[in-house]
Amino acid sequence: MATMATLRLPTITRRAVSSLQSLRLHQTTPLTTSTSRLIPRIQPLRQQQPHFRPYHSTLHPRLPDHEYTNSQTAILTAALDHIPTHGFSLEALTLGARDAGFLDVSVQLLPRAEFDLILFWLASRRGILRAKVEEGALFTRVAAESGRDVAALSVEEKSKILVLERLRMNVGVKDQWQDALAQMSLLSNIPISLTELHALSNDILSLAGDSSVDGSWYTKRMALSAIYASAEIVMTRDPTPDLTETAAFVNRRFEDRLVLKEKVEGVGQCVSFWGNTAVGLGRSWGLKI
């Protein structure tokens, strides 16, 4: 049950997990005719692909940031150096392939061509962000700047720091980033782009120490995704070298989020108050409620 304590998924998933575990408990008992029928249903769950898991646990080893093979990674890593001059383009990939010792034709190794380069950029930056947090230097630095203790930073503040840190990684490719956004918004690319955006907001929140297991799991991630995606667009037009305008934009959006959260909670409280009052009034009049 150690995994249950570290779950970061909402209750629905937890219920699914506990039912899964009860199935496994059945399996360890001597097989009767009723339980033996369950086995074939459990087997596929165990042989699942390494890149998909039915639930999240900190006890699991972390999934790789991307699913590219060694040769693909070699070409893509070499191509990253050519992005500032050639953009997220086939030229950058071709030059990268040449640098990695491949031929011009070897870019066929990447079936999605330019979009693979964009995805690799996103996934590798996400990995770097995580590495920075795990080294521990990022939060200590920011906390020292504001003269506070690391432990005193709230989830909110931490996630804001992470969003800004992630945006700063894009400074080198700022002029090319609109092209990349355009590529990501193509109809066939939207699902993968959204998956990557979710992966980023999920990473940021879990790195910031968010441990919500209710409906706010969804709303927090959606809100953070919206903030990050809009901040990216602001960043492409930000003339300041250290992204001060973008930072101000992100600050305003986080404040907006708090205001919105208060409003929604206020409306919720109001509705529940009037509902309770109405029920109580009805009961006092003798209605069978």
Place this chain on the structure above:
Amino acid sequence: MSTRSAWRALHYSAKRRAFQPPTPYRCFSCTRQVQDPKSEQDRMTHFGFTNVPEHEKESRVGAVFSSVASSYDTMNDLMSLGIHRVWKDHFVRSLNPGTPVANRPTDSKTKGWNILDIAGGTGDIAFRMLDHATNINHDLETRVTISDINADMLAEGRKRSIDTPYYNTPRLDFIEANAQSMPHIPSDSVDLYTVVFGIRNFTDKQAALNEAFRVLKPGGVFACMEFSKVDNPLFDAVYKRWNFSAIPLIGQVVAGDRDSYQYLVESIERFPSQDEFRGMIQKAGFMIPGKGYENLTGGIAAIHKGIKPVVKA
């Protein structure tokens, strides 16, 4: 006298001839009979739905393509309702042959791509490749070698090449060769190896794949477009009906040769599925990009790709 000679003959044969049981040796503990291994000549392979000895398939396929060479283009248009042109254009565009001017290295020893088009007798793919390299990438160095086992198909391609700007230039070359063994092509010399609607007819597909692996440079690409398996059962039913009823009929009416087109549809039916063929490409040593194949028109045809790995020193 006669008895003596008869006795001698009997005696002689008894001395020379070893005992031969009516059935071959069979041990008591097993059911397997000892058989002398079949010689190379007797190994069977499929030719459409019929089985033929391996050494015969080559000549039979040769006969089919010699017979269809002249009407090849008209028939392709009629059979695929013109879609084969879209497929071929897509195939060439996705490979993007030729190095664009922008990132052409200045100090390169060998300029342009060296493309080997196997079973490309009539030059369909070769001319498209050269057109793409010239007009899209402005690369005037990329060259294509068309290789085909069938002299009649090559003659058709030569005839057609007269109308292209590549006629009699070093950019286009024709050779008559068997793709299963091409000793005249040195190892690690080809950038791009293409085989379009051809590998289906090879006697030993794995041998051809191994040979492709040999001639390709490290990092070189094997690209193959071939008829494949339709995944939607409803569409498959319609497609099969078209294949087995309409195509031989069109062949009979237009080309006056029903048998060749009957072979064509049977060979399509016998060709391995997308996943099996991907396994064969992997077995030859290629790396597979992503899923490994791209289905065209619901899986009627599929583009398979493989990349020869670069060995780091």
